[in-house]
Amino acid sequence: xxxxxxxxxxxxxxxxxxxxxxxxxxxxxxxxxxxxxxxxxxxxxxxxxxxxxxxxxxxxxxxxxxxxxxxxxxxxxxxxxxxxxxxxxxxxxxxxxxxxxxxxxxxxxxxxxxxxxxxxxxxxxxxxxxxxxxxxxxxxxxxxxxxxxxxxxxxxxxxxxxxxxxxxxxxxxxxxxxxxxxxxxxxxxxxxxxxxxxxxxxxxxxxxxxxxxxxxxxxxxxxxxxxxxx
Amino acid sequence: xxxxxxxxxxxxxxxxxxxxxxxxxxxxxxxxxxxxxxxxxxxxxxxxxxxxxxxxxxxxxxxxxxxxxxxxxxxxxxxxxxxxxxxxxxxxxxxxxxxxxxxxxxxxxxxxxxxxxxxxxxxxxxxxxxxxxxxxxxxxxxxxxxxxxxxxxxxxxxxxxxxxxxxxxxxxxxxxxxxxxxxxxxxxxxxx
Numbered sequence: 001x002x003x004x005x006x007x008x009x010x011x012x013x014x015x016x017x018x019x020x021x022x023x024x025x026x027x028x029x030x031x032x033x034x035x036x037x038x039x040x041x042x043x044x045x046x047x048x049x050x051x052x053x054x055x056x057x058x059x060x061x062x063x064x065x066x067x068x069x070x071x072x073x074x075x076x077x078x079x080x081x082x083x084x085x086x087x088x089x090x091x092x093x094x095x096x097x098x099x100x101x102x103x104x105x106x107x108x109x110x111x112x113x114x115x116x117x118x119x120x121x122x123x124x125x126x127x128x129x130x131x132x133x134x135x136x137x138x139x140x141x142x143x144x145x146x147x148x149x150x151x152x153x154x155x156x157x158x159x160x161x162x163x164x165x166x167x168x169x170x171x172x173x174x175x176x177x178x179x180x181x182x183x184x185x186x187x188x189x190x191x192x193x194x195x196x197x198x199x200x201x202x203x204x205x206x207x208x209x210x211x212x213x214x215x216x217x218x219x220x221x222x223x224x225x226x227x228x229x230x
Numbered sequence: 231x232x233x234x235x236x237x238x239x240x241x242x243x244x245x246x247x248x249x250x251x252x253x254x255x256x257x258x259x260x261x262x263x264x265x266x267x268x269x270x271x272x273x274x275x276x277x278x279x280x281x282x283x284x285x286x287x288x289x290x291x292x293x294x295x296x297x298x299x300x301x302x303x304x305x306x307x308x309x310x311x312x313x314x315x316x317x318x319x320x321x322x323x324x325x326x327x328x329x330x331x332x333x334x335x336x337x338x339x340x341x342x343x344x345x346x347x348x349x350x351x352x353x354x355x356x357x358x359x360x361x362x363x364x365x366x367x368x369x370x371x372x373x374x375x376x377x378x379x380x381x382x383x384x385x386x387x388x389x390x391x392x393x394x395x396x397x398x399x400x401x402x403x404x405x406x407x408x409x410x411x412x413x414x415x416x417x418x419x420x421x422x
Contacts, residue, residue, distance in 0.1 A: 009379055010376060012339070013342050016339060020346040021350060024350050141345075206417075208361075218355070
């Protein structure tokens, strides 16, 4: 056996790496096809007409089974949007989104099994939460939704990405449901007078990244259980 | 090698002095690890790299390749223990050296495409503890492997050198595997 074969091993490995790297560079699409132009779900127009049902908040006689830390995610009643709520020791972050223009980030407090939250554009959320479920209503973009969202675990839940591109602050949010489906919206300029959201690029939950054109969005999980994002 | 003049002792000595035999490969290995890390950090991750068809996601491909590399790494440890006579009542068979060399080559070559995908598509990241440990150990693994390959052909080394380096390489790969493939399979289930 030639005593120098370890050098050969290194060279072969380096060559393999170089070939794969060059091939990847050649294969990488210069401008990834915009996923935004695709499906734009029928927004707002029909939803506001929905009559406000009587408060779905169950009457809490005894405040039992109230978790200090929890994550909830689910579709709103009737579908058409998803909502995710994370509770971490009295603090709460929520996101509601229809994968298009209707979306809102909300912040608020959680106490005694009840949530009260507000966000930009007169967004409001009110809910009752227990170990297994959060039930309530949310108003975002002038649309009122009711929901009954189950508790979820990683990788399901809420993700947020913020990036600065050419001076504009991009903010994206994704709700990943227990069945693996996801819905997300992206605000191309959060400081604009009237932020208009669009469909967010697909989030790869294995890597926590999404690709908006040439911009890589690195998403942070918002988890009340771990405290991530709070 | 540019680093050599600094490591050669001041007295006229053979180029292959004891220190240089270990220090120069170590510096080169450290440079390899550092280069990978700096590239991964500076390069704007593309989120895309060529991959093997037939899997559900790049994560699945990489998890299976890494698992293959890890299995070969276990063969590495086992065969090394036999070669060094550390397993009672098992004499080293004649083919054990070949098994050790080829399982090592296989593990290394399986790990290379994974590393290329990691560095090109994802980059050196630190947004969670797992990801940071994975990034650091991934770079360290290739550095440690480089040192081991460069030192292998040298003769008259201290007897601890190769076992220590082997342990370093194996430890790094184990950490890399647990923070990636093991995490992937335990989070998403074992899938193709």
